Amino acid sequence: MRIDGRTVLVTGASSGIGASTAKRFAERGATRIVLVARTKEKLDALAAEIGDRARTVALDCGDREAVARAARAIEEEMGVPDIVVNCAGAGHAYFFEQTPPEELERMMAAPFFAAAYVTRAFLPGMLARKSGCVCNVGSPMAYTAWPGAAGYATARWALRGLTEALRSELRGTGVRIVSVVPTTVDSGYFEHNPGFEKTIPGIAKLTGTLEPDQVAKAIVHAVERGKREVFVPFRLRLLVAQSRLFPRVSEYFVARTGLKREPKAVVPDAPAKPGAAP
Ligand SMILES: NC(=O)c1ccc[n+]([C@@H]2O[C@H](COP(=O)([O-])OP(=O)(O)OC[C@H]3O[C@@H](n4cnc5c(N)ncnc54)[C@H](OP(=O)(O)O)[C@@H]3O)[C@@H](O)[C@H]2O)c1
Secondary structure, eight states, X not given: OOOTTOEEEEETTTSHHHHHHHHHHHHTTOSEEEEEESOHHHHHHHHHHHOTTEEEEEOOTTOHHHHHXXXXXXXXXXXXXXXXXXXXXXXXXXXXXXXXXXXXXXXXXXXXXXXXXXXXXXXXXXXXXXXXXXXXXXXXXXTSOOTTOHHHHHHHHHHHHHHHHHHHHXXXXXXXXEEEEESOBOSSHHHHSTTOGGGSOGGGGGGOOBOXXXXXXXXXXXXXXXXXXXXXXXXXXXXXXXXXXXXXXXXXXXXXXXXXXXXXXXXXXXXXXXXXXX
């Protein structure tokens, strides 16, 4: 899909991958860029950088009714977006038995429900127009889960499930589903979700660390070329393929190089600090 002349909506645009992606789409000639996240000040600052083509919508994408209201207002003002990038996401790291239930719900709210509600709101318009592109930003955790972040992994698997279900349902409709899966990114994520970094297993070092702009570039390229599923960097695809062919080998290395639990310290329902090994 060509980018120039298009309306692009990016969720999670106040930081990291989403903010860089919005800027990249602006550079590629998008006519309108709708910046969505909860923090208005950050969105306004990015909009000032992008210029007149940017609109900001301060919104909790995990709030179903708020998304529906905002989507109606966006459609009235500028029509159905041509491209939607679902990048809003958060999630602390806990071993499953230590995850506060409300935290589980928050993790499902963004990225999973956020992507589901936003896509659900604009899909009928895209289908009626017989064109559009939805790009979901996924995580390697949706291919091989690692210890210490069960809620995070579950939410990313849910997002991957939605992506695959939509791909199969939208075949032949003119609406394209694109998935971009980056390895570790030096975004604001680890500052916004303290403790998460220490769950990343040593084996992940094989794929290095990316800057948000490298992912943004891959997202824009994937949308332009209508790619199905892109792993960044490419060697992440090789690791994922390896884990599909030899799951036990991947599980072994993830366990060897990942966060360890000390069974004696497990206390049911005890509140835990995010990312803390019990
Ligand atoms: N960083 C990595 O290593 C990495 C690797 C692979 C995949 N990912 C995934 O990529 C996505 C973006 O991560 P990032 O690295 O760009 O992190 P980030 O810098 O923390 O950005 C997350 C963005 O999501 C927004 N957001 C969170 N909850 C929201 C909600 N309920 N409603 C609306 N916006 C919400 C945040 O804005 P507000 O707080 O202003 O709402 C922010 O703009 C996440 O799903 C993450 O899991 C990250």
